[in-house]
Amino acid sequence: MHILLVEDDNQLGEAIRHALVQQSYAVTWLRDGKEAARALRDPTADLVLLDLGLPGMDGMDVLLEARRDGVKTPILVMTARDALETRIRGLDIGADDYLVKPFHVGELVARIRSLTRRVRGLAENLIEAGGMKLNLATAEVEFRGDQVSLTRREFALLQALMEHAGHIVRREALENSVYGLDTVVERNAIEVQVHWLRRKLCPEAIRTVRGIGYMIPRESK
Numbered sequence: 001m002h003i004l005l006v007e008d009d010n011q012l013g014e015a016i017r018h019a020l021v022q023q024s025y026a027v028t029w030l031r032d033g034k035e036a037a038r039a040l041r042d043p044t045a046d047l048v049l050l051d052l053g054l055p056g057m058d059g060m061d062v063l064l065e066a067r068r069d070g071v072k073t074p075i076l077v078m079t080a081r082d083a084l085e086t087r088i089r090g091l092d093i094g095a096d097d098y099l100v101k102p103f104h105v106g107e108l109v110a111r112i113r114s115l116t117r118r119v120r121g122l123a124e125n126l127i128e129a130g131g132m133k134l135n136l137a138t139a140e141v142e143f144r145g146d147q148v149s150l151t152r153r154e155f156a157l158l159q160a161l162m163e164h165a166g167h168i169v170r171r172e173a174l175e176n177s178v179y180g181l182d183t184v185v186e187r188n189a190i191e192v193q194v195h196w197l198r199r200k201l202c203p204e205a206i207r208t209v210r211g212i213g214y215m216i217p218r219e220s221k
């Protein structure tokens with residue numbers, strides 16, 4: 001899952017980025033409001049963490065513009081402005097959730113999970129497909145009843161495929177989910193990750209759709 005982080009405070013931004021990467025999220029980090037507005041118009045992120053006090057353009061205006069343009073990406077606002085009015089206005093113009101600074105990054109991660117679930121209409125942190133069970137809260141993976149230990153990137157890749165089980169996921173979309181936009185990705189990076197995943201699961205767990213991408217079937221054979 002790819003998260004767009006918009007935060008101009010270097011220390012806080014780094015702490016958040018670090019915590020998210022630990023949780024297998026791909027992170028793109030922007031520090032400027034105008035850049036954030038531009039990035040939101042071309043939504044490659046699954047979720048946006050938006051600070052309000054930003055150089056270039058105020059976060060509230062970034063939010064307003066994105067919603068006016070019909071951007072549907074879930075947005076969680078992080079702000080030191082804890083005035084009730086600010087919060088109400090933010091929610092009114094389309095923020096999906098709010099976190100008042102200072103907050104614990106653990107709480108932020110929990111909010112991200114709950115927001116993601118809400119958006120996808122999931123009741124719990126569990127995704128099941130193709131004989132696999134993926135627990136987003138504990139990062140545990142089960143294949144045909146056995147626990148499988150995955151690296152962060154393998155987990156992110158499997159999650160991206162399982163969220164679209166039964167559909168082809170394009171290689172570029174997978175790169176985006178696993179690496180975000182901040183990382184330069186080698187041409188065969190996803191192929192290599194798929195190779196290792198198949199070794200840990202089984203060769204037919206992930207199907208190759210030549211020239212396009214990969215797919216996990218809904219049901220396992």
Ligand code: CA
Pocket residue numbers: 007008009051052053054
């Ligand atoms: Ca700020």
